[in-house]
Amino acid sequence: MSDEKKKKLYLLSILVSVIIIVVSIITLIRMSSPKVDYDSMNKEIMQYVSKLDNIKDIKPNGDGIYKIMLESDSWYAGTEKDKMVYCKTVNEALTVICQKYKAIKDTQRVDVYYYDEDRINIAEPGKGNTLESTILH
Secondary structure (H helix, E strand, C coil), X not given: CCHHHHHHHHHHHHHHHHHHHHHHHHHHHHHHCCCCCHHXXXXXXXXXXXXXXXXXXXXXXXCCEEEEEECHHHHHHCCHHHHHHHHHHHHXXXXXXXXXXXXXXXXXXXXXXXXXXXXXXXXXXXXXXXXXXXXXX
Protein backbone atom coordinates (compact mmCIF):
# COMPACT_ATOMS: atom_id res chain seq x y z
CA MET A 1 0.00 0.00 0.00
CA SER A 2 1.35 3.40 -0.92
CA ASP A 3 1.99 6.14 1.61
CA GLU A 4 -0.74 8.30 0.07
CA LYS A 5 -3.34 5.55 0.48
CA LYS A 6 -2.24 4.97 4.07
CA LYS A 7 -2.57 8.68 4.75
CA LYS A 8 -6.10 8.78 3.26
CA LEU A 9 -7.13 5.70 5.24
CA TYR A 10 -5.73 7.25 8.43
CA LEU A 11 -7.62 10.53 7.83
CA LEU A 12 -10.82 8.61 7.06
CA SER A 13 -10.53 6.63 10.28
CA ILE A 14 -9.99 9.86 12.25
CA LEU A 15 -13.09 11.42 10.62
CA VAL A 16 -15.23 8.37 11.41
CA SER A 17 -13.95 8.36 15.00
CA VAL A 18 -14.81 12.04 15.45
CA ILE A 19 -18.32 11.49 14.07
CA ILE A 20 -18.87 8.55 16.44
CA ILE A 21 -17.67 10.62 19.41
CA VAL A 22 -19.92 13.58 18.52
CA VAL A 23 -22.98 11.34 18.08
CA SER A 24 -22.21 9.62 21.40
CA ILE A 25 -21.92 12.94 23.24
CA ILE A 26 -25.20 14.21 21.78
CA THR A 27 -26.94 10.96 22.75
CA LEU A 28 -25.59 11.16 26.32
CA ILE A 29 -26.71 14.77 26.68
CA ARG A 30 -30.21 13.95 25.50
CA MET A 31 -30.44 10.94 27.80
CA SER A 32 -29.23 12.87 30.83
CA SER A 33 -31.54 15.86 30.41
CA PRO A 34 -34.57 15.62 32.69
CA LYS A 35 -37.89 14.74 31.13
CA VAL A 36 -40.84 16.97 31.85
CA ASP A 37 -43.56 15.29 33.88
CA TYR A 38 -46.45 16.88 32.01
CA ASP A 39 -49.05 14.84 33.87
CA SER A 40 -47.97 16.10 37.29
CA MET A 41 -47.48 19.63 35.99
CA ASN A 42 -50.96 19.73 34.43
CA LYS A 43 -52.45 18.25 37.60
CA GLU A 44 -50.85 21.01 39.68
CA ILE A 45 -52.04 23.66 37.21
CA MET A 46 -55.57 22.29 37.39
CA GLN A 47 -55.44 22.30 41.20
CA TYR A 48 -54.43 25.95 41.14
CA VAL A 49 -57.05 26.89 38.55
CA SER A 50 -59.81 25.06 40.44
CA LYS A 51 -59.31 27.48 43.34
CA LEU A 52 -60.18 30.41 41.08
CA ASP A 53 -63.92 30.71 40.59
CA ASN A 54 -63.94 32.72 37.39
CA ILE A 55 -61.80 30.43 35.20
CA LYS A 56 -64.08 28.33 33.03
CA ASP A 57 -61.38 26.54 31.01
CA ILE A 58 -57.62 26.41 30.51
CA LYS A 59 -55.80 24.84 27.58
CA PRO A 60 -52.11 24.53 26.84
CA ASN A 61 -51.19 25.75 23.38
CA GLY A 62 -47.56 24.68 23.15
CA ASP A 63 -44.68 24.91 25.60
CA GLY A 64 -45.30 27.80 27.94
CA ILE A 65 -48.42 29.10 26.18
CA TYR A 66 -51.87 28.90 27.73
CA LYS A 67 -55.35 30.00 26.74
CA ILE A 68 -57.70 30.74 29.61
CA MET A 69 -61.44 31.32 29.30
CA LEU A 70 -62.88 33.54 32.03
CA GLU A 71 -66.44 34.20 33.10
CA SER A 72 -67.45 37.31 31.22
CA ASP A 73 -69.48 38.88 34.04
CA SER A 74 -66.66 38.78 36.58
CA TRP A 75 -64.10 40.07 34.08
CA TYR A 76 -66.10 43.01 32.81
CA ALA A 77 -67.22 43.95 36.34
CA GLY A 78 -63.59 44.39 37.45
CA THR A 79 -61.59 47.60 37.34
CA GLU A 80 -58.50 47.97 35.15
CA LYS A 81 -56.32 47.58 38.23
CA ASP A 82 -58.20 44.44 39.33
CA LYS A 83 -57.72 42.94 35.87
CA MET A 84 -54.00 43.77 35.85
CA VAL A 85 -53.44 42.29 39.31
CA TYR A 86 -55.48 39.19 38.49
CA CYS A 87 -53.58 38.49 35.26
CA LYS A 88 -50.20 39.09 36.87
CA THR A 89 -51.04 36.74 39.74
CA VAL A 90 -52.18 33.95 37.40
CA ASN A 91 -49.19 34.52 35.09
CA GLU A 92 -46.79 34.28 38.03
CA ALA A 93 -48.39 31.09 39.35
CA LEU A 94 -48.34 29.35 35.97
CA THR A 95 -44.76 30.47 35.35
CA VAL A 96 -43.60 29.10 38.71
CA ILE A 97 -45.32 25.77 38.10
CA CYS A 98 -43.87 25.41 34.59
CA GLN A 99 -40.39 26.35 35.82
CA LYS A 100 -40.69 23.86 38.68
CA TYR A 101 -41.32 21.02 36.22
CA LYS A 102 -38.65 22.32 33.79
CA ALA A 103 -41.20 22.84 31.01
CA ILE A 104 -39.61 26.27 30.56
CA LYS A 105 -36.24 27.66 31.62
CA ASP A 106 -35.87 29.59 34.86
CA THR A 107 -35.37 32.76 32.82
CA GLN A 108 -38.53 32.27 30.76
CA ARG A 109 -42.16 33.04 31.47
CA VAL A 110 -45.41 31.54 30.29
CA ASP A 111 -47.54 33.44 27.82
CA VAL A 112 -51.17 33.50 28.86
CA TYR A 113 -53.95 34.63 26.57
CA TYR A 114 -57.26 35.41 28.27
CA TYR A 115 -60.64 35.08 26.55
CA ASP A 116 -64.18 35.79 27.63
CA GLU A 117 -67.03 33.31 27.18
CA ASP A 118 -67.66 34.66 23.67
CA ARG A 119 -64.05 33.77 22.78
CA ILE A 120 -63.01 37.41 22.54
CA ASN A 121 -59.36 38.00 23.43
CA ILE A 122 -59.52 40.21 26.52
CA ALA A 123 -55.88 40.14 27.67
CA GLU A 124 -52.58 38.95 26.24
CA PRO A 125 -48.94 38.76 27.31
CA GLY A 126 -47.23 42.08 27.80
CA LYS A 127 -44.27 43.14 25.69
CA GLY A 128 -40.81 42.11 26.83
CA ASN A 129 -40.01 39.73 29.64
CA THR A 130 -42.73 40.88 32.03
CA LEU A 131 -45.39 38.89 33.82
CA GLU A 132 -47.92 41.66 33.32
CA SER A 133 -50.59 41.32 30.68
CA THR A 134 -51.90 43.84 28.22
CA ILE A 135 -55.59 44.35 28.94
CA LEU A 136 -57.58 44.56 25.71
CA HIS A 137 -61.16 44.74 27.04
